[in-house]
Amino acid sequence: MSSVKVGFYGHVRQYHNLKSEIDAAIHEVLESGSYVMGPKVKQFEKDLAAYCHAKEAVGVNSGTDALWLVMMALGIGPGDEVITTSNTFFATAEAIWIAGATAVFVDCDARTCNIDVSLIEAAITPRTKAIVPVHLYGQPAEMRAVAEIARKRNLFVIEDNAQALGARGPDFRLGQLSDAMCTSFIIQKNLGCFGDGGAVVTDRADIAEAVLRLRNHGSVKRSVHSMGYNSRLDDLHAAVLSVKLRQLDKWNDQRRSFARKYDEGLKGTSLKLPTALADYRHIYHLYVVETDRRDSLQEYLKQREITALTHYPIAIHQQEGFPWGKSERIAGSLKNAEASAARVLSLPMFPELTGEEAQAVIDTVVAWDNQNKGHETRAKGQGAHR
Numbered sequence: 001m002s003s004v005k006v007g008f009y010g011h012v013r014q015y016h017n018l019k020s021e022i023d024a025a026i027h028e029v030l031e032s033g034s035y036v037m038g039p040k041v042k043q044f045e046k047d048l049a050a051y052c053h054a055k056e057a058v059g060v061n062s063g064t065d066a067l068w069l070v071m072m073a074l075g076i077g078p079g080d081e082v083i084t085t086s087n088t089f090f091a092t093a094e095a096i097w098i099a100g101a102t103a104v105f106v107d108c109d110a111r112t113c114n115i116d117v118s119l120i121e122a123a124i125t126p127r128t129k130a131i132v133p134v135h136l137y138g139q140p141a142e143m144r145a146v147a148e149i150a151r152k153r154n155l156f157v158i159e160d161n162a163q164a165l166g167a168r169g170p171d172f173r174l175g176q177l178s179d180a181m182c183t184s185f186i187i188q189k190n191l192g193c194f195g196d197g198g199a200v201v202t203d204r205a206d207i208a209e210a211v212l213r214l215r216n217h218g219s220v221k222r223s224v225h226s227m228g229y230n231s232r233l234d235d236l237h238a239a240v241l242s243v244k245l246r247q248l249d250k251w252n253d254q255r256r257s258f259a260r261k262y263d264e265g266l267k268g269t270s271l272k273l274p275t276a277l278a279d280y281r282h283i284y285h286l287y288v289v290e291t292d293r294r295d296s297l298q299e300y301l302k303q304r305e306i307t308a309l310t311h312y313p314i315a316i317h318q319q320e321g322f323p324w325g326k327s328e329r330i331a332g333s334l335k336n337a338e339a340s341a342a343r344v345l346s347l348p349m350f351p352e353l354t355g356e357e358a359q360a361v362i363d364t365v366v367a368w369d370n371q372n373k374g375h376e377t378r379a380k381g382q383g384a385h386r
């Protein structure tokens with residue numbers, strides 16, 4: 001057994017690989033004196049809109065802010081319901097709560113962990129205003145079906161695309177079939193800056209204008225305000241993001257090739273491996289396996305200096321204090337979300353992995369699985385004697 005230490009992120013390696021370009025971009029901003037709402041933010045917004053084939057992109061302070069600022073722009077607030085999933089990062093629900101609206105959770109599809117589109121219609125009430133599909137782990141939700149329900153029932157669609165920038169469906173781009181798409185640039189995302197950042201990407205000029213105003217104290221003209229907030233993207237981050245955006249497709253391809261390596265190396269094990277839907281470009285923000293003995297596998301890897309993390313071990317409706325606004329509710333059962341919380345484990349997955357590291361992960365997981373098979377056989381044997 002190899003003893004290769006494998007971390008969970010490649011941030012510093014990524015910086016070193018692009019050091020001269022990133023340092024030059026940062027230096028240019030420092031010398032320019034334009035640190036807030038300057039030309040680098042405008043340039044990055046142009047770059048991002050072009051990358052997404054969208055009309056507008058507006059930089060904001062975080063993915064969370066992007067989500068609730070879009071809800072505010074659409075007039076979603078107290079008394080309104082927003083349908084989403086419970087097995088996502090907490091911020092998806094938090095954004096709905098900040099907007100003053102009520103989250104309604106439907107279950108996920110056990111294959112992909114994305115929203116089960118067959119359950120959405122039953123969750124709709126006269127108060128429902130929007131659906132927030134999350135492209136979890138880097139795989140697009142089934143947006144054609146979501147968009148069709150929204151069209152029929154006159155609902156908004158806001159994509160939580162914090163995890164899948166650069167992914168696409170078989171016949172749709174992300175951002176194409178919704179009112180707006182929200183993304184995050186915190187470092188662990190596929191496109192990350194050196195702090196907090198986020199963006200709203202949209203074809204709707206009215207949403208872009210509203211978010212531009214809301215992010216800057218309700219002001220687009222000096223000294224003239226309507227109520228808003230302070231949620232700006234800094235020029236330093238924007239300059240770095242423009243440099244990194246040019247690498248994103250290559251990085252995502254590297255993630256995809258490590259995913260193929262994991263798929264191949266782990267296919268004989270007892271683990272449930274990630275399901276990539278046919279013709280979807282899954283960009284493996286996370287490579288998530290499932291097993292009933294998740295904690296055992298995580299601990300086994302940890303003892304061998306391989307970091308594996310859980311996304312997310314507590315579903316939102318299982319968090320303490322639920323329902324925070326007293327009215328959040330579960331539509332039907334969330335059995336798949338709950339099973340996923342108990343079973344998921346994310347293996348190291350980042351573009352700067354080495355082949356040797358990926359192989360060490362595979363070998364260690366396979367060794368655990370062989371031991372685990374022994375464990376299961378013993379457990380069965382004991383059962384037979386009882």
Ligand SMILES: *Cc1c(COP(=O)(O)O)cnc(C)c1O
Pocket residue numbers: 061062063064065088089091092134160162163183184185186196197198
């Ligand atoms: C990271 C993330 C967010 C929040 O983004 P921040 O920039 O951290 O506010 C929202 N939703 C999902 C699914 C995320 O992964």
